[in-house]
Amino acid sequence: METIVKSRIAQVLKGDQNAYGEVVELYKDKVFQLCYRMLGNRHEAEDIAQEAFIRAYVNIQSFNLNKKFSSWIYRIATNLCIDRIRKKKPDYFLDAEVPGTEGLTMYSQIASDTALPEDELESLELQETVQKEISKLPDKYRSVIVLKYIEELSLNEISEILDLPLGTVKTRIHRGREALRQQLRNV
Amino acid sequence: MSCSEKYVDYMHDFLDEDITEEHEQELREHLHSCSACEEHFRELKKAIAFVQSTAHIKAPDNFTAKIMDNLPKEKRKVELKRWFKNHPFLAAASLFLVLMAGSILSTWNQEQQFSVSKQPNLVVENDTVIVPEGEVVKGDIVVRNGKIKIEGEVQGDVTVINGEKYMASAARVTGEISEVNEIFEWIWYHIKETTENTVNLIEDKEQSLK
Incomplete structure (x- = not known):
């Protein structure tokens, strides 16, 4: 798999955007899963996973072809998740509306404690x-x-x-x- | 817990698959004799099993498409290249058209000046080409952006592009006489000429092959 990925990345480096689509297909589930387990929320996980792939694309020039792409994308995703967790802490109010919903507060996100x-x-x-x-x-x-x-x-x-x-x-x-x-x- | 921390470290080494044989042996023996540590080890394994049991979730639909939409625009050059790759025939055709149009237009622009095909006994006065009386001009004559006055004899075709022709009563032209004035006519003439040349070339080749 790594060899396929490398040839695709070589194409991406030449500027072929479609080749990157194939790279995303190969890693999307793993990266999404990582983000979901880190953040515990599908919506945020999707946001961050998308962001990770876009960052990887933008910075593809700095990717070392001798290393594993998976490690690189995991690293970007993990760092983004940690940033998100840290940023989230201070504004985590229970009465805050859940983003993307109407009238749903954070209270609904907590499981009943019994x-x-x-x-x-x-x-x-x-x-x-x-x-x-x-x-x-x-x-x-x-x-x-x-x-x-x-x-x-x-x-x-x-x-x-x-x-x-x-x-x-x-x-x-x-x-x-x-x-x-x-x-x-x-x- | 009363037992030494060392056993807990061994447990973790074991779970990391990074334990020496002696330590593993020692751990096993200890777990047999110490129920507290055995319970601890069991709980650790249970926690891991729970974490691993979380179903493997998949990325949402159109995840990739969304990313592709949000990527910065790629270079135009590459887009074009891929299009050519996917439509080789159209690419060849369009390339042909572009070159064709380019060459025709550029020659049209170029040929706004007066020009005439070279024959030794043609006389040129300003923008008028004269075939003098009593002379015989051999070969085709092409006049661009100028006039031609024929008083003698032409053994060949006469073509006037963007110009006028005058014929004296004694004039004789053995070939065709044609005038081209409009751009479309001119293009048509150009294409005809090119085709003729190509056909001639092919015929020449065939002849030389015989």
Whole structure:
């Protein structure tokens, strides 16, 4: 797959925009998934995933053809997600209207806090729960956990994507796992 | 938890698939004997399984199309190139038309000046070409943007483009006499001439092949 991507990128570098469409097709699901797990919201995830692909296109000249395109696009997407999470924090009001809706406030985005009995948890609800718990992780743990367990990347790739030493990645994964263990032990 | 932190580190090393054989052995033995650590390990694996179980979601429809719409416009050159690639026949035809029109127009513009085909015994006075009385001009005569006065004999065609011709009563022209004045007529003449030349060329070739 990487060889196809490289030849497409070579075409993009010559200015052929359509070749980029094929690159987007190959990675859109993975990038969207990464953004969704990071942000916990489809609407925002789509925004950020789009933004990531557009940024990658605009900066394609700075992409090193000897490296993996996937790592590069993941890196752009992860950084954009983290930026979004940090920006979002101060203006996260519960009475704020959800963007793109009418009269729907953030209250509706919160699941009811009465825990459901285990046997009533449908698979969809379980997924929502898990997503909610992932969203509770601090962003530095969230990114490594998502890259490792949802995108199924190796520790080395994660360290390259996040531009962090391998040791730091390991520590963050360990802490992230411990945090999830605490949060999910009673599910 | 009373057990040493070392076992928790081993658990994580194990989950990272980055554990030495001795440590793994040690961890296994410990987990058998310590239910608290076993529970801890089980919870870790459960958390991971939950995270991994989140269904793989797909990007929304027309995700790619939206991106393509929002990309900065590509260079015109490349667009043109791709169009040529996809429509080779149309591309060839349009290229032909462009070149054809270009050459015809440029020759039209060029030929606003007076010009005449060269024959040794033609006399030129200002913009008038004279075939003198008693002379025999061999070959075709073409006059552009000028007049021609024929008093002698022409063995060939006479063509006047954007001009006038006068014939004396004694004049004799063995070939065709034609006048071209309008641009369309002129284009028609041009095309006819080109085709004739091409046909001649082909015939010449065929003859030389024989």
